[in-house]
Amino acid sequence: xxxxxxxxxxxxxxxxxxxxxxxxxxxxxxxxxxxxxxxxxxxxxxxxxxxxxxxxxxxxxxxxxxxxxxxxxxxxxxxxxxxxxxxxxxxxxxxxxxxxxxxxxxxxxxxxxxxxxxxxxxxxxxxxxxxxxxxxxxxxxxxxxxxxxxxxxxxxxxxxxxxxxxxxxxxxxxxxxxxxxxxxxxxxxxxxxxxxxxxxxxxxxxxxxxxxxxxxxxxxxxxxxxxxxxxxxxxxxxxxxxxxxxxxxxxxxxxxxxxxxxxxxxxxxxxxxxxxxxxxxxxxxxxxxxxxxxxxx
Amino acid sequence: xxxxxxxxxxxxxxxxxxxxxxxxxxxxxxxxxxxxxxxxxxxxxxxxxxxxxxxxxxxxxxxxxxxxxxxxxxxxxxxxxxxxxxxxxxxxxxxxxxxxxxxxxxxxxxxxxxxxxxxxxxxxxxxxxxxxxxxxxxxxxxxxxxxxxxxxxxxxxxxxxxxxxxxxxxxxxxxxxxxxxxxxxxxxxxxxxxxxxxxxxxxxxxxxxxxxxxxxxxxxxxxxxxxxxxxxxxxxxxxxxxxxxxxxxxxxxxxxxxxxxxxxxxxxxxxxxxxxxxxxxxxxxxxxxxxxxxxxxxxxxxxxxxxxxxxxxxxxxxxxxxxxxxxxxxxxx
Numbered sequence: 001x002x003x004x005x006x007x008x009x010x011x012x013x014x015x016x017x018x019x020x021x022x023x024x025x026x027x028x029x030x031x032x033x034x035x036x037x038x039x040x041x042x043x044x045x046x047x048x049x050x051x052x053x054x055x056x057x058x059x060x061x062x063x064x065x066x067x068x069x070x071x072x073x074x075x076x077x078x079x080x081x082x083x084x085x086x087x088x089x090x091x092x093x094x095x096x097x098x099x100x101x102x103x104x105x106x107x108x109x110x111x112x113x114x115x116x117x118x119x120x121x122x123x124x125x126x127x128x129x130x131x132x133x134x135x136x137x138x139x140x141x142x143x144x145x146x147x148x149x150x151x152x153x154x155x156x157x158x159x160x161x162x163x164x165x166x167x168x169x170x171x172x173x174x175x176x177x178x179x180x181x182x183x184x185x186x187x188x189x190x191x192x193x194x195x196x197x198x199x200x201x202x203x204x205x206x207x208x209x210x211x212x213x214x215x216x217x218x219x220x221x222x223x224x225x226x227x228x229x230x231x232x233x234x235x236x237x238x239x240x241x242x243x244x245x246x247x248x249x250x251x252x253x254x255x256x257x258x259x260x261x262x263x264x265x266x267x268x269x270x271x272x273x274x275x276x277x278x279x280x281x282x283x284x285x286x287x288x289x290x291x292x293x294x295x296x297x
Numbered sequence: 298x299x300x301x302x303x304x305x306x307x308x309x310x311x312x313x314x315x316x317x318x319x320x321x322x323x324x325x326x327x328x329x330x331x332x333x334x335x336x337x338x339x340x341x342x343x344x345x346x347x348x349x350x351x352x353x354x355x356x357x358x359x360x361x362x363x364x365x366x367x368x369x370x371x372x373x374x375x376x377x378x379x380x381x382x383x384x385x386x387x388x389x390x391x392x393x394x395x396x397x398x399x400x401x402x403x404x405x406x407x408x409x410x411x412x413x414x415x416x417x418x419x420x421x422x423x424x425x426x427x428x429x430x431x432x433x434x435x436x437x438x439x440x441x442x443x444x445x446x447x448x449x450x451x452x453x454x455x456x457x458x459x460x461x462x463x464x465x466x467x468x469x470x471x472x473x474x475x476x477x478x479x480x481x482x483x484x485x486x487x488x489x490x491x492x493x494x495x496x497x498x499x500x501x502x503x504x505x506x507x508x509x510x511x512x513x514x515x516x517x518x519x520x521x522x523x524x525x526x527x528x529x530x531x532x533x534x535x536x537x538x539x540x541x542x543x544x545x546x547x548x549x550x551x552x553x554x555x556x557x558x559x560x561x562x563x564x565x566x567x568x569x570x571x572x573x574x575x576x577x578x579x580x581x582x583x584x585x586x587x588x589x590x591x592x593x594x595x596x597x598x599x600x601x602x603x604x605x606x607x608x609x610x611x612x613x614x615x616x617x618x619x620x621x622x623x624x625x626x627x628x629x630x
Contacts, residue, residue: 021452125361188403194357195397196390196417196468210407 035285113173
C-alpha cells in the first residue's frame with residue numbers, strides 16, 4: 001500500500017476554464033425559455049400533488065355543495081361536479097394519480113424497452129431477430145385496446161393501469177435503444193474495452209449505455225406525456241381505480257353534462273393538456289441541452 | 298540473442314468471413330513468432346489482413362460472420378484458440394493488449410481518462426479505486442503527459458489526438474502485458490506527433506521488455522521500429538525477413554513495389570531506384586482468389602505458373618523467405 005500523494009495538487013492557475021459537464025448542461029437547458037416554463041409548470045403540478053393533503057385537507061369524494069355549482073360561486077373556485085364534489089380538490093388530488101401512473105408507466109416503458117433494445121442491438125443475430133419479432137407483435141396491436149383488455153382482465157387498480165400502459169408503449173424505446181446500441185457497438189472504444197478484457201455485461205451497461213442515454217432520456221420525458229394521456233383515456237372509459245380521483249375519471253364522470261356544466265369537463269382537460277405540454281417542453285429542452293451542435297451559439 | 302524462446306507463436310492460422318458474395322478467406326496460413334522485447338512489423342495495403350491477424354491473436358474477430366478455421370496461437374506455449382472465453386478475458390489487457398488506429402474514437406467520451414486507465418488495472422489486479430487511480434497517474438507520467446495529477450480527471454474531448462494516443466498506450470501498458478499489438482497507432486496523427494509516439498513506444502519497450510507487433514502500411518514507420526518485417530498480401534505472408542534485409546534486398550515483387558512507393562529525400566538517389574512508382578491495380582476481392590498467386594494480376598513478372606498455382610514460401614537466404622515463383626521451382630515445394 002503506497003501513500004496516496006495528498007489529493008492531486010493543483011498545478012498552477014488554469015488558463016482555460018472548462019466547465020463541468022453538469023454545469024454546461026444546465027446552462028444549455030436554461031437557454032431554452034420554453035423548457036424552463038415547462039419545468040416550472042411541471043414543478044408546480046408535482047408540488048400540488050405532493051402536498052395535496054396539506055393544501056386541501058378534504059376528501060375529494062366528499063359531496064360539499066349542490067351539484068354543478070359554477071366556478072367562483074361561494075368559495076368554490078372551480079365549482080362542483082355532477083355529485084356536488086369540489087372540483088379544485090378533485091383536480092389537486094387527481095394530479096397524484098396522474099403523476100404516479102404516468103411516471104411509473106414511463107419508468108416501466110424505459111426498463112422494458114431498454115432491456116429488449118440493448119440486448120437486440122448489442123448481440124444482433126438470432127437474439128435480435130427474436131426480440132424484434134416480439135417488439136413488432138406488440139407494435140401491431142392497437143395500444144389503447146390492448147391496455148383496456150389488460151386492465152379489464154385484472155383488477156382496475158393504479159399498479160395494473162401503470163403496467164398496462166407500460167406494456168403497450170415500450171416498443172418505441174426498444175427500437176430507439178437498439179439503434180443506438182447498434183451504432184455505438186461498432187465504435188472503437190467498445191473494441192478497446194473488449195481488448196482489455198471486459199465482459200459483455202460490463203460493455204453493455206458501463207461502456208455503451210452511458211453513451212446511448214441522451215436520446216433515451218429525451219424519449220423518457222415524451223413517453224411520460226403519452227402515459228399521462230393513456231391514463232386519462234383509461235379512466236375516462238371507467239377502466240381505472242374507482243376509489244382514486246384522477247383527471248380522466250372526472251371527465252368520464254361528467255361527460256354526459258358537457259353542455260350543461262362545461263367546466264366539469266374542460267378544467268380537468270386543461271390540467272391534462274398543461275401537464276403533457278410541460279413534459280413535452282422539458283423533453284425538448286433536454287434534447288437541446290444534450291445536443292452538442294447547439295452549443296456555443 | 299536469437300536463442301530466446303518465442304513468447305508468441307502463430308501457426309497455420311486461417312480465418313474466413315462469410316459474406317453475401319461467398320466465403321472470403323481473409324487469412325491463409327499465417328505463421329509468426331515473436332521473442333520477448335522484440336518488435337515485429339506487419340506491412341501491407343488496406344484489406345490485406347493485417348488487422349484481422351491482430352484481432353485473431355486476441356480472439357476478437359467478430360464471430361459470425363468471421364470464423365477461425367484452423368491454426369494455433371500460442372502464448373508462452375498455451376494455445377489461445379483452444380482457451381475458454383473466461384481465460385481469454387484474463388489474457389486480454391493483462392498478457393496481450395492492443396492500441397488502435399483512431400485515438401479520437403478509441404476512448405470512451407463519458408469517462409475520465411484516469412477512470413479508463415484504472416479500469417484495466419481494476420479488472421486484472423483487483424486494486425481498489427484509489428490504488429488503481431494512483432496507478433493511472435503513474436502511467437500518465439510514464440507516457441510523458443504533463444500535470445498527470447490534474448490530467449487524470451480530464452475527459453477525452455479535452456485532449457489532442459497525440460495526447461489521446463498516449464493515454465491509449467498508458468491504458469494498454471497499465472498491467473505490463475508481455476505483448477503489445479499496435480494497429481496503425483500513428484496513422485491518424487500528424488508526422489511530428491508520429492515520431493513522438495514511436496519514440497515513446499521504443500522507450501517503454503526498453504524499460505519493460507514488452508514485445509510489440511506493429512501493424513502499418515507505412516514502410517518508413519516499420520523501418521524505424523521493427524526488428525523483423527512480415528509483408529502481407531491478400532491474407533498471406535508474401536515475404537518475411539529482418540528489417541535491414543528486407544529494405545536492402547527485397548525479393549517479392551510486392552515488397553519491392555511497397556518500398557518503391559516511399560519517396561526518398563536524397564540529392565542523388567542511387568540510379569537503380571528510378572522514379573517514384575506505384576503498384577498498379579488494387580487488392581483483389583478475397584472471395585474469388587482462384588488457385589494462382591494472388592499478386593499475379595498486378596505483377597510485372599507473372600508467368601503462367603503464377604496464374605495457375607500459388608507459390609509456397611521459399612527460403613531465399615538464411616532467415617529470409619519469399620512466397621514467389623521467382624525463387625523456387627514448382628517441383629521443389
